[in-house]
Amino acid sequence: MPGAKVSRIAWIWRIWRERKGLIALLFALTLLSSAVAVAYPYLSKLLIDLIQGLVESRVPEPESAARIRRLALLVLAVGGVGFVANLFPGVRGAVNSVFDYIIRRRYFGEVMRKDYRFFAAFRSGDVVTRLTDDIYDFPKLSWFLCSGIFRAVESVSKVCFCLTAMLLLDWRLTLISLIPLPVMIAVFAIAQDRIYDSFKANQEAISDINSQLEMSFSGLRIIKAYACEGKYRRFFSEALSKRFGTEMAVARLETVLRMVYMYIDYVMQLGVVFVGGWMAVKGDISIGTFYALYNYLGMLVYPILDIPQLFVSGKRAFVNIDRLEEMRAFPPRRSSGLPFPAGPLESLEVEDLSFRYADRDREAVRGLSFALAKGEKLAVIGQVGSGKTTLVKLLAGLLEPARGCVRINGLSLAEADEAGLARIMGYVPQEALLFSGSIRDNIAFGSPGDGGAISDDALAEALALAQVSEEVESFPSGSQTSLGQRGASVSGGQRQRLALARAVARGPRLLLLDDVTASLDARNEERLMSALGAWSSDLACVIVSHRLSTLKYADKVLFLEAGELRAFGVHEELVESNAAYRAFIEEHLSSSGIA
Numbered sequence: 261m262p263g264a265k266v267s268r269i270a271w272i273w274r275i276w277r278e279r280k281g282l283i284a285l286l287f288a289l290t291l292l293s294s295a296v297a298v299a300y301p302y303l304s305k306l307l308i309d310l311i312q313g314l315v316e317s318r319v320p321e322p323e324s325a326a327r328i329r330r331l332a333l334l335v336l337a338v339g340g341v342g343f344v345a346n347l348f349p350g351v352r353g354a355v356n357s358v359f360d361y362i363i364r365r366r367y368f369g370e371v372m373r374k375d376y377r378f379f380a381a382f383r384s385g386d387v388v389t390r391l392t393d394d395i396y397d398f399p400k401l402s403w404f405l406c407s408g409i410f411r412a413v414e415s416v417s418k419v420c421f422c423l424t425a426m427l428l429l430d431w432r433l434t435l436i437s438l439i440p441l442p443v444m445i446a447v448f449a450i451a452q453d454r455i456y457d458s459f460k461a462n463q464e465a466i467s468d469i470n471s472q473l474e475m476s477f478s479g480l481r482i483i484k485a486y487a488c489e490g491k492y493r494r495f496f497s498e499a500l501s502k503r504f505g506t507e508m509a510v511a512r513l514e515t516v517l518r519m520v521y522m523y524i525d526y527v528m529q530l531g532v533v534f535v536g537g538w539m540a541v542k543g544d545i546s547i548g549t550f551y552a553l554y555n556y557l558g559m560l561v562y563p564i565l566d567i568p569q570l571f572v573s574g575k576r577a578f579v580n581i582d583r584l585e586e587m588r589a590f591p592p593r594r595s596s597g598l599p600f601p602a603g604p605l606e607s608l609e610v611e612d613l614s615f616r617y618a619d620r621d622r623e624a625v626r627g628l629s630f631a632l633a634k635g636e637k638l639a640v641i642g643q644v645g646s647g648k649t650t651l652v653k654l655l656a657g658l659l660e661p662a663r664g665c666v667r668i669n670g671l672s673l674a675e676a677d678e679a680g681l682a683r684i685m686g687y688v689p690q691e692a693l694l695f696s697g698s699i700r701d702n703i704a705f706g707s708p709g710d711g712g713a714i715s716d717d718a719l720a721e722a723l724a725l726a727q728v729s730e731e732v733e734s735f736p737s738g739s740q741t742s743l744g745q746r747g748a749s750v751s752g753g754q755r756q757r758l759a760l761a762r763a764v765a766r767g768p769r770l771l772l773l774d775d776v777t778a779s780l781d782a783r784n785e786e787r788l789m790s791a792l793g794a795w796s797s798d799l800a801c802v803i804v805s806h807r808l809s810t811l812k813y814a815d816k817v818l819f820l821e822a823g824e825l826r827a828f829g830v831h832e833e834l835v836e837s838n839a840a841y842r843a844f845i846e847e848h849l850s851s852s853g854i855a
Contacts, residue, residue: 268581275405278362282355286410289348294417301555302425308548348414352407360402363395367584373592376658380618382587385471390587393466394580401584404577412570415563422556422563429549429556433539437532437557447520447568451513458510459576463583465503472499517572532557598671600680604798605668605769608632608655612664615654623662624650625823632816637789637801639814639831641844647823648804649690652774655802656687668770686763690774690804692756699732699758700739706762718765725791726761727784728754753780760788764795774804782809789813808848819844 276283368391395401426434472495532554540550613628625647632638640648653659655666657673666673673681694702703722704714719739723729731754735741743749756776763771777785792799803810811817811831819827819841827834827841834841
């Protein structure tokens with residue numbers, strides 16, 4: 261546990277180093293604000309003692325007026341400094357937002373470096389919670405990094421300044437007022453583990469709620485189609501009940517701690533009132549001294565209560581840090597490697613390729629070996645669950661094989677630069693995903709570079725290749741039409757073809773299409789294949805399809821069965837020579853329309 265604390269402090273320091281100037285300014289304003297606040301009771305003491313002395317000693321009027329004038333000027337000077345010090349809360353609030361921005365940007369970048377294994381281990385709603393609710397607002401991480409810590413710094417400085425002033429005024433009364441402090445420290449020492457566990461359970465419950473919401477809204481059509489609103493309400497109610505329980509546990513714990521601290525405060529105040537009042541009546545201290553000591557005690561109360569709150573909010577922030585670091589520590593995909601050579605794809609070689617998902621008993625694909633040359637189109641066919649989609653993901657570098665390798669132009673994907681691989685490859689998944697925004701924005705997302713822009717000619721070419729130009733032109737706003745969340749405003753077929761346009765917009769050398777033709781009629785499928793051939797004779801394509809009509813446009817066919825390669829070659833030759841392939845074709849021939 262001590263090691264964990266050190267790592268969290270080091271984590272905070274790394275974030276602070278990005279804004280060292282702001283941190284230095286906050287420290288200066290904190291000390292200035294505390295010094296000004298502590299000066300006022302002492303000035304009040306001087307004023308009361310001055311008035312009492314002037315009355316009792318009958319000082320001449322000109323001299324008394326001069327003393328009062330000097331004291332008034334001192335009060336005004338302190339007030340002017342206090343005006344500057346009052347900038348402190350505003351600056352502190354602004355820096356909270358600065359840290360919020362830094363943390364979100366940093367950890368969103370970390371998430372973007374992960375591969376499929378990360379998203380299998382972390383649910384989408386959980387990741388969203390860690391990047392939003394865990395970071396923003398009171399009393400979460402970005403608040404703690406600035407307001408939480410600097411409130412405590414302000415409190416510690418006020419306590420030090422107040423105690424110094426109180427000891428100078430009367431050390432006996434000061435010691436009496438501090439007797440209850442060890443009790444406060446003991447209460448926190450006993451409760452600290454309970455605080456961490458309660459906040460951690462609450463954040464996990466919030467993640468569960470957000471995951472349920474994400475699944476509900478993304479799967480709303482299925483829920484409605486199956487009339488399962490009641491079932492999903494029950495799932496949500498269970499998650500909500502869990503969160504309610506953790507929220508109440510946190511609230512109870514905070515209430516108990518607040519009550520304990522407040523009663524300690526009352527004991528301190530009573531001690532000063534009774535003992536200090538008795539000393540003032542006896543004449544051991546002046547009325548001004550008693551007044552200043554009482555004010556200092558009142559000023560000490562909230563800082564003293566605030567210091568334990570640093571540890572309470574720190575426990576919550578440490579939970580947030582641990583949850584962010586848990587994502588960061590998850591092994592990332594490779595970020596660097598050998599660059600791909602310029603020029604077209606000359607060869608795609610697959611050797612003994614095997615892969616098994618973590619939650620499966622058997623391998624999804626095993627022992628696959630084949631090769632594809634420049635400009636060739638390969639059709640991948642097989643029954644549902646035969647490993648077609650897994651093979652495409654392995655070719656795209658989205659999955660890491662358990663054994664074997666994929667080579668492009670002789671360079672293994674395991675050794676290659678992933679950014680370079682992404683530049684030469686276009687990939688359209690089985691479930692096409694479009695982002696909220698316009699059609700143009702979505703197509704530009706696939707264009708080369710990070711600028712997010714695409715020329716009119718490149719946009720028109722991509723839409724034409726994907727056989728969706730006419731439909732886009734018929735929309736009221738054309739390519740500026742907003743697609744809504746996940747492309748909800750267009751049909752499934754249009755969504756698939758827009759995803760295809762996004763893939764070809766990057767000018768790929770290898771195009772991977774996972775069941776794209778399922779959303780096309782025979783005419784559009786023929787136009788698409790002809791357009792791809794005319795667009796680039798060097799473009800290699802791997803086309804997963806459940807429609808045998810796709811075989812008419814393929815140079816070679818790869819037939820998978822239960823994850824194993826059963827046939828590879830030219831369609832006509834395989835029909836003659838491979839019994840398993842011939843049986844599969846005959847079984848599906850009646851619905852395919854292929855001769």
